Amino acid sequence: MTFKAILFSFRLDSDHLIYERVNANYIPLQRLLRLKILRCGRKGDNQDERLGKIPLIPSGIMDKLTAETRSRVMARVKGRDTEPELKVRRLLRSMGMHYRLHAKELPGCPDIVFRKRKKAIFVHGCFWHGHDDGICKRGKRPETRRDFWDKKLNSNIQRDRTNQDALRSLGYGALVIWECDLKDESAVRSRLQAFLTDSEA
Template identity: 55%
Template sequence: MITPDANRSRIMRAVKSANTAPELAVRRLLFSLGYRYRLHRKDLPGSPDIVFAGRRKVIFVHGCFWHGHDCKRGARAPKTNAEYWRSKITRNIERDRRNAAALRDQGWRSLTLWECEIGDREKLVTMLRDFLE
C-alpha cells in the first residue's frame, strides 16, 4: 500500500517545468503559423519557454495554479499543506515579476500565456500574431 506522503511525492515528481502540454500546443501552433523559435534559453531571466531572438521577444506559458492566475483553476485553494503552497505560489508570482522586469531592462518584450487561454485557438492566434508582428 502506498502511503499518502509517498503518493504525493510521486505526483509532484511527475509535474514538469518544461515541455508541458500547454507549451507544446503553443509551439505547434506557432510552427504551423510559420514562426521559428528557440526553447528555454538559460541565459535569459526566467529561462523563457519560447524565444524569438531576432525579434527580442519571449513567451512564457504558465500553469494557472502554479503561477497564481486569477482564473477558476488558478484560484483553487490547496487542500493539504495549504500554507506551504500559498507561500510557494506567492514566491512564483514575485519571481515572474522580477524576471519580466529584468527582460524589459535588457530590451526584451515578453508575453505570458496562461494555461486557461490555450483552448481558444482563434483568440490565441490573434494574441500571438499581435505580439510577434
Template identity: 50%
Template structure:
C-alpha cells in the same frame, strides 16, 4: 494520499515540453515563426524565445504561477496545508515578476501565455493573441 504517493505524483509534473507549451509552439510554427527553446543565458530561462523579435514567451501553468483571472478554476489554492502552499505560490509569482522585469530591462518583450488559454475551446483566441502580439513587428 500517502507521502510516497504524493511524491511520485509531484515528480510527474514537468517543467519543459508541457502540453500547453507544445500547443503554443505548434501555433507559432504554423504562423511561420522560428524560435529557440529554454535559453539558459536569459533570466528565467524563457520557454520560447524569438530572437529576431527580441521576444520571450513564458507558458505558465495556472496553478503554479497563480493566474489572476477570476474565471480560471485551475488557479485555486488547495484547502489543505495552506501554510505551505500560499507562501510557495506567492514566491513563484514574485520570482516571475522579477524575471520579467530583468528581461524588460535588457530590452526584451515579455509575453505570458496561460495554460487555460491553450484548451481546444480557446485555441482560436490564442492564435488571435499571438497574431496581434506580432502584428506590429
C-alpha cells in the same frame, strides 16, 4: 496525453487536475495519478490489489491526499515540454514562425524566444504559477498544508514578475500564455500575432 486504466480514461494536461466521469462517479486526477504511480510500484505487486486501493469518489466530494502522496504526484509534473507548451509551439509553426527554446542565458529561461524580434514567451501552468483571474479553476490552491502552498506559489509569482521585469530591462517584450487560455486556440493565435508584430510589446 491520454491514459487508460480498467474502467476509466483520463488526461494529464500539464499540471491541471482533470476530472473524468466513470459510471456516474468522478475520480479526481490526483487519485488517478496515484494509481499510475502505484501501478509502477514494486515488482511482484498484484496489480488488482493496487487498483483496489484507489476508490471511486462520488461527485461533489473533495479529494484529500496525504502529504506523501501529493508530494509524489507533484514531483511528476514536467517543468518543460508540457502539453500547453507544445500547443503554443504548434500554433507558432503554423504561423511560419521560427524560434528558440528555453534560453537559459535570459532571465527566467523563457519557454520560447525570438532573438531578432527581442520577444520572449512564457507558457505557464495555472496551478504552479498562481493564475488568479477570478475565472480560472486550474489555479485553485490545495486546502491542505495551506501555509506551505501559499509560500511556495507566492514565491513563484514573485519570481515570474521579477524575471519579466528583468527581460523588459534588456529590451525584450514578454508575453504570458496561461494553460487555460489554450481552450481557445484561435484567440491565442491572435494574441501571438499581435505580440510578435508589435514593436512596443
